[in-house]
Amino acid sequence: MDLTLKIWRQENPKAKGKFETYKVTGISTECSFLEMLDILNETLIDKVQLPINFDHDCREGICGMCSLYINGRPHGPDDEVTTCQLHMRKFKDGDTIVIEPWRSKAFPVIKDLMINRNAFDEIIQAGGYVSVTTGGIPDANSIPINRADAELAMDAAACIGCGACVAACKNASAMLFVAAKVSQFALLPQGKMEAQARVEAMVAKMDELGFGNCTNTYACEAECPKQISADNIARMNREFFCAKVS
Amino acid sequence: MTQLNSKIPQGPLAEKWSHYKAHQNLVNPPNKPKLDIIVVGTGLAGASAAASLGALGFKVKIFCIQDSPRRAHSIAAQGGINAAKNYPNDGDSVYRLFYDTIKGGDYRAREANVHRLAEVSNSIIDQCVAQGVPFARDYSGLLDNRSFGGAQVSRTFYARGQTGQQLLLGAYGALSHQIKLGNVKLYTRQEMMDVVLVEGKARGIITRNLVSGELEKHFGHAVVVATGGYGNVYFLSTNAMNSNTSAIWQIYKRGAFFANPCYVQIHPTCIPVHGDYQSKLTLMSESLRNDGRIWVPKNKEDAEKIRKKQMNAIELKEEDRDYFLERRYPAFGNLVPRDVASRAAKERCDAGFGVGTTGLAVYLDFKDSIKRLGKDVIEERYGNLFQMYEKIVDENPYNNPMMIYPAVHYTMGGTWVDYELQSTIPGLFVAGEANFSDHGANRLGASALMQGLSDGYFVLPYTIQNYLSKDIKVPRMSTDAPEFVETEKAVKDRLDKLMGIKGNKSVDYFHKKLGHIMWENVGMGRTAERLQKAIDLIKELKKEFWSDLRIPGDNNGVNTELEKATRVADFIELGELMAIDALQREESCGGHFREEHQTPEGEAKRNDDDFKFVGAWEYKGENETPVLHKEPLVYESIEVKQRDYK
Numbered sequence: 001m002d003l004t005l006k007i008w009r010q011e012n013p014k015a016k017g018k019f020e021t022y023k024v025t026g027i028s029t030e031c032s033f034l035e036m037l038d039i040l041n042e043t044l045i046d047k048v049q050l051p052i053n054f055d056h057d058c059r060e061g062i063c064g065m066c067s068l069y070i071n072g073r074p075h076g077p078d079d080e081v082t083t084c085q086l087h088m089r090k091f092k093d094g095d096t097i098v099i100e101p102w103r104s105k106a107f108p109v110i111k112d113l114m115i116n117r118n119a120f121d122e123i124i125q126a127g128g129y130v131s132v133t134t135g136g137i138p139d140a141n142s143i144p145i146n147r148a149d150a151e152l153a154m155d156a157a158a159c160i161g162c163g164a165c166v167a168a169c170k171n172a173s174a175m176l177f178v179a180a181k182v183s184q185f186a187l188l189p190q191g192k193m194e195a196q197a198r199v200e201a202m203v204a205k206m207d208e209l210g211f212g213n214c215t216n217t218y219a220c221e222a223e224c225p226k227q228i229s230a231d232n233i234a235r236m237n238r239e240f241f242c243a244k245v246s
Numbered sequence: 247m248t249q250l251n252s253k254i255p256q257g258p259l260a261e262k263w264s265h266y267k268a269h270q271n272l273v274n275p276p277n278k279p280k281l282d283i284i285v286v287g288t289g290l291a292g293a294s295a296a297a298s299l300g301a302l303g304f305k306v307k308i309f310c311i312q313d314s315p316r317r318a319h320s321i322a323a324q325g326g327i328n329a330a331k332n333y334p335n336d337g338d339s340v341y342r343l344f345y346d347t348i349k350g351g352d353y354r355a356r357e358a359n360v361h362r363l364a365e366v367s368n369s370i371i372d373q374c375v376a377q378g379v380p381f382a383r384d385y386s387g388l389l390d391n392r393s394f395g396g397a398q399v400s401r402t403f404y405a406r407g408q409t410g411q412q413l414l415l416g417a418y419g420a421l422s423h424q425i426k427l428g429n430v431k432l433y434t435r436q437e438m439m440d441v442v443l444v445e446g447k448a449r450g451i452i453t454r455n456l457v458s459g460e461l462e463k464h465f466g467h468a469v470v471v472a473t474g475g476y477g478n479v480y481f482l483s484t485n486a487m488n489s490n491t492s493a494i495w496q497i498y499k500r501g502a503f504f505a506n507p508c509y510v511q512i513h514p515t516c517i518p519v520h521g522d523y524q525s526k527l528t529l530m531s532e533s534l535r536n537d538g539r540i541w542v543p544k545n546k547e548d549a550e551k552i553r554k555k556q557m558n559a560i561e562l563k564e565e566d567r568d569y570f571l572e573r574r575y576p577a578f579g580n581l582v583p584r585d586v587a588s589r590a591a592k593e594r595c596d597a598g599f600g601v602g603t604t605g606l607a608v609y610l611d612f613k614d615s616i617k618r619l620g621k622d623v624i625e626e627r628y629g630n631l632f633q634m635y636e637k638i639v640d641e642n643p644y645n646n647p648m649m650i651y652p653a654v655h656y657t658m659g660g661t662w663v664d665y666e667l668q669s670t671i672p673g674l675f676v677a678g679e680a681n682f683s684d685h686g687a688n689r690l691g692a693s694a695l696m697q698g699l700s701d702g703y704f705v706l707p708y709t710i711q712n713y714l715s716k717d718i719k720v721p722r723m724s725t726d727a728p729e730f731v732e733t734e735k736a737v738k739d740r741l742d743k744l745m746g747i748k749g750n751k752s753v754d755y756f757h758k759k760l761g762h763i764m765w766e767n768v769g770m771g772r773t774a775e776r777l778q779k780a781i782d783l784i785k786e787l788k789k790e791f792w793s794d795l796r797i798p799g800d801n802n803g804v805n806t807e808l809e810k811a812t813r814v815a816d817f818i819e820l821g822e823l824m825a826i827d828a829l830q831r832e833e834s835c836g837g838h839f840r841e842e843h844q845t846p847e848g849e850a851k852r853n854d855d856d857f858k859f860v861g862a863w864e865y866k867g868e869n870e871t872p873v874l875h876k877e878p879l880v881y882e883s884i885e886v887k888q889r890d891y892k
């Protein structure tokens with residue numbers, strides 16, 4: 001396939017970025033999207049030009065490091081995949097592809113397509129855990145957990161923290177990310193002890209970091225590569241409400 | 247010559263660890279906050295160590311190269327984690343887990359370490375459940391188990407196909423808690439470039455800030471390196487793209503011995519290579535071998551037709567299929583250890599029975615399980631893996647058998663450490679895949695997660711205190727001390743040298759070339775001739791690298807080509823050491839298969855008389871031959887036998 005790429009280039013967080021146009025030729029349909037960018041980068045290096053910087057690591061959809069906004073969609077045109085799992089067979093010969101970074105005040109651009117997502121770590125640090133320390137724990141089977149709840153908790157825990165939910169949301173809200181963590185623990189007995197403090201602390205941190213409000217458009221759910229359900233947001237709202245009234 | 251002292255405690259095997267803990271030195275609570283510990287790496291080993299040490303009251307600094315600790319390569323582990331809980335009542339015990347691990351490692355691991363690992367395995371599961379890790383459960387609400395290779399019991403705990411993710415998020419939660427409490431300080435996008443030694447002890451590290459390009463100096467009374475494995479020396483592997491050897495390579499050059507570099511695990515079930523632009527290989531979890539059957543056509547003509555796409559796998563009649571693992575190893579069948587399964591697949595493909603367009607693939611078939619259990623059960627067990635396969639290969643594995651081929655996956659070798667996980671540099675501890683300690687010449691499935699968390703949650707928090715108890719009067723040092731300044735300068739010179747080459751070829755060109763040399767000559771089957779060839783080729787490649795590398799841009803900010811270049815420079819040197827080590831080891835054991843040393847049936851043939859030792863290499867300087875030190879392996883509780891999975 002031959003393709004035209006319009007890619008966001010930005011030297012550093014303060015620089016004013018702009019789109020640059022590149023051509024790539026002879027791309028195999030078996031190639032992954034990031035491999036296609038690797039090929040482009042090799043040609044740029046050949047010409048002693050700066051390669052395009054983008055984040056990636058596992059290249060199998062689990063680390064949450066990759067993050068491109070492709071033709072107006074986080075992680076591109078395929079459903080239920082991350083950018084690194086996207087394959088070129090989803091495009092046609094002659095296509096023009098527009099590639100941008102996530103855009104959100106809370107995720108500033110570092111360079112080109114690389115962004116800073118430390119805000120997600122800060123939200124977790126505010127309370128996204130069970131406060132046990134190492135050792136002195138009773139046998140694992142001493143807390144049986146209803147299988148249905150365990151499965152729902154696992155559904156929520158599958159979040160990879162990529163930030164596609166924020167990128168997809170017109171308000172740049174982090175509700176789905178926060179709700180997934182709150183839900184995981186709300187569904188499990190281990191998480192109950194700190195449930196109130198957790199939801200309050202995480203929501204307060206999210207607001208403080210400049211993420212927008214949730215207006216229930218569900219774009220986050222639609223674009224989530226791990227199919228995290230917006231039901232989690234409803235569950236979190238209940239948790240939040242309970243915390244506030246108690 | 248430095249004497250290797252493994253510091254294995256006295257006493258009967260099962261009491262060594264309790265005895266150690268009862269008699270070791272501790273640091274009392276008021277002194278802990280006066281001691282700084284640097285932890286490099288936020289994978290299972292690093293995150294669990296930092297969280298546990300922080301909770302004890304030490305002041306911890308933790309570093310990773312990704313943008314968040316949660317993205318460490320451990321996140322990608324799929325299948326599960328072993329423990330000797332014996333919940334299924336199928337005959338498991340601490341001894342059996344210990345025994346299976348030693349045997350699986352082909353009698354090349356240290357007894358005392360492995361027994362400790364088996365002992366603490368149960369506490370790991372308790373710890374993770376308390377953190378809210380959503381392990382799979384049965385309908386009674388209790389924890390579920392599955393089987394993995396090399397074991398006849400079900401002892402593997404799992405969270406769908408995302409066990410590593412869930413365990414890492416548990417450890418990341420514990421780490422985040424300690425960060426909030428102020429006991430741990432987090433540094434992301436920071437790469438350790440070197441260790442700083444003061445009077446022979448590890449007292450700090452030099453890092454490169456991957457965003458600003460600046461070098462930073464950090465002090466610690468002790469340093470823990472938990473930077474993962476070096477499988478990416480082959481370029482193509484199942485490891486994440488940024489996994490590297492640099493931290494453990496730099497400490498090797500500063501005096502930490504490197505043990506058994508040639509022990510590499512080639513995983514049997516990975517998606518086959520499809521093109522030369524390919525950047526990495528994807529694992530299909532070993533758990534699939536619980537329900538999938540591995541086969542190739544019985545007749546070469548059928549294999550040929552399938553390769554030419556004149557015939558489809560599902561058309562082939564039952565009697566024309568060769569379930570070669572079940573045929574060769576009836577007792578363990580499809581669940582033989584990885585090294586055995588990989589070699590058997592390679593043997594069939596080399597003999598002309600391989601499938602796929604390249605002929606370098608075998609089938610992993612779920613037809614019978616789907617018939618027996620129903621599609622729903624298979625989907626529930628492996629749904630995400632099947633989806634992953636379909637996204638990559640564009641074929642539905644519920645209808646057509648999966649195609650798989652072995653790929654580089656895990657490195658058993660690593661920094662030599664004693665029983666306390668301390669390297670030959672005092673105060674420098676190494677944990678997780680980065681050390682060599684527990685898996686001998688072959689790791690069993692679901693044991694790396696166990697080892698990483700064992701090291702971090704339950705071993706280092708004890709052993710590091712034994713070391714630090716002597717340091718309570720040592721004040722925090724200024725990083726303006728000459729040792730810090732000199733080490734920083736050495737790093738800067740190395741970076742300047744790389745930037746100054748200004749040649750014509752990209753880093754990836756060299757990395758791919760190295761990978762090719764390694765896979766062809768230091769891969770699944772090795773011979774003296776090919777290993778010598780690899781050494782010669784790598785020497786040439788090193789020269790070419792240092793004279794013809796091109797890194798665009800400069801060192802004043804993000805420069806991913808420079809990052810890759812520093813790592814590939816180290817991989818090239820490591821590759822040579824791996825070949826030297828493989829050449830030295832005139833036997834076959836576990837993942838190290840020397841074609842000269844095999845039984846008439848084609849199984850690995852060990853030479854216990856001459857090679858029952860850990861090979862630990864000492865660096866002697868640029869272009870000097872490294873020196874081999876041997877730590878003899880003594881088996882007191884286990885009878886050393888020919889591994890038999892028949």
Ligand SMILES: Cc1cc2nc3c(=O)[nH]c(=O)nc-3n(C[C@H](O)[C@H](O)[C@H](O)COP(=O)(O)OP(=O)(O)OC[C@H]3O[C@@H](n4cnc5c(N)ncnc54)[C@H](O)[C@@H]3O)c2cc1C
Pocket residue numbers: 286287288289290291292309310311312315317318319320321322323324325326327409410436437438439472473474475484485486489490492493529655656677678679680691692693694695696698
């Ligand atoms: C696809 C896949 C599936 C697997 N599945 C299983 C399984 O089911 N069961 C099992 O037991 N094992 C499995 N393994 C093996 C297991 O995942 C790893 O061995 C283990 O997670 C390694 O953990 P670690 O903490 O040692 O290192 P890693 O998780 O690799 O972490 C390394 C850390 O070091 C940091 N780092 C690296 N270099 C530097 C540097 N120079 N400076 C600063 N920081 C640095 C990284 O940022 C990262 O935080 C699997 C491996 C793969 C590849």
Ligand code: FES
Pocket residue numbers: 055056057058059060061062063064065066082083084085
């Ligand atoms: S690179 Fe890990 S999810 Fe895409």
